[in-house]
Amino acid sequence: MSNILVSIGSLLLCFLLTLARLPGMEILLVAPNWLVIWLVTWSLSHTRAQSLVAAVSISLVLDALSSSYPTHLLGMVIVAYFNSDSRRKNNLVSFNSIILVVLKVFFWILVVEAIMALQYLPFNIDFINELWLRYQRIGLSSAVLSSLWTPVIYWPLSRWWLYQSRKK
Numbered sequence: 547m548s549n550i551l552v553s554i555g556s557l558l559l560c561f562l563l564t565l566a567r568l569p570g571m572e573i574l575l576v577a578p579n580w581l582v583i584w585l586v587t588w589s590l591s592h593t594r595a596q597s598l599v600a601a602v603s604i605s606l607v608l609d610a611l612s613s614s615y616p617t618h619l620l621g622m623v624i625v626a627y628f629n630s631d632s633r634r635k636n637n638l639v640s641f642n643s644i645i646l647v648v649l650k651v652f653f654w655i656l657v658v659e660a661i662m663a664l665q666y667l668p669f670n671i672d673f674i675n676e677l678w679l680r681y682q683r684i685g686l687s688s689a690v691l692s693s694l695w696t697p698v699i700y701w702p703l704s705r706w707w708l709y710q711s712r713k714k
Contacts, residue, residue, distance in 0.1 A: 549710045553588075556703055557600075560584040561607070571695075576687035578695045579655050581608060582625060586651050587700045589629035591707040601626035616665035621658035629654070647700050652693040659685035 560580040571577055581604050589597040605619040629650065663681040667674070 549706075552703075552706055556699070557584055557604070560699065561611075564608075565611070571691070573687040573691055574683055576684050576691065578691040579658065579688050580692075580695075580699070582622070582655055582658055583651055583692055583696050583699045584703075585622060585625055586629050586647065586654060586696075587703050589626050590647065591704055591711075592630060594627065594630040597626035597630035598623060616662050618658075618662070620665075621661040624661070625654045625658060643704075644697050644700060648693045648696045651696045652689045655689040655692045656685050659688060 560583070563580045564577070567577060585597070585601055585604060588600050592600075601622040602619065605617065605622045608618045608622075659681060663677055663685075666677060
């Protein structure tokens with residue numbers, strides 16, 4: 547029961563942080579992508595099926611809170627699929643793994659933002675240059691900020707899930 551409360555509570559906190567614009571937490575009017583950070587953290591500690599369910603759920607709620615187009619579903623599912631394994635992994639939390647997760651978050655934020663940007667192309671192919679400039683600003687700003695904030699989410703949650711898996 548406590549594992550469910552921690553998982554849902556941390557996800558709700560990430561949703562609230564996504565909606566809130568806290569001072570000093572933005573670069574070029576772009577905030578960290580807290581939900582991708584949470585999803586990468588979740589996917590590294592859970593099975594592929596659990597990760598995909600989490601990705602679809604997060605995407606549907608995020609699309610309901612914002613516009614449904616472009617959808618967040620494709621990017622989140624790709625993140626969940628490639629960060630999880632079909633078998634459960636219980637890696638030890640160490641300094642090296644935190645650095646690897648930070649790099650993964652950086653990469654996956656760029657992928658998610660690219661997928662979001664590419665969804666605009668079918669409507670107006672004429673503004674590719676503007677789209678590319680926006681993607682660079684939004685993608686890199688979000689990736690840098692998200693990478694910096696990743697240990698705040700990753701470290702306590704991965705420790706908790708490791709503790710829960712050893713307790714079973």
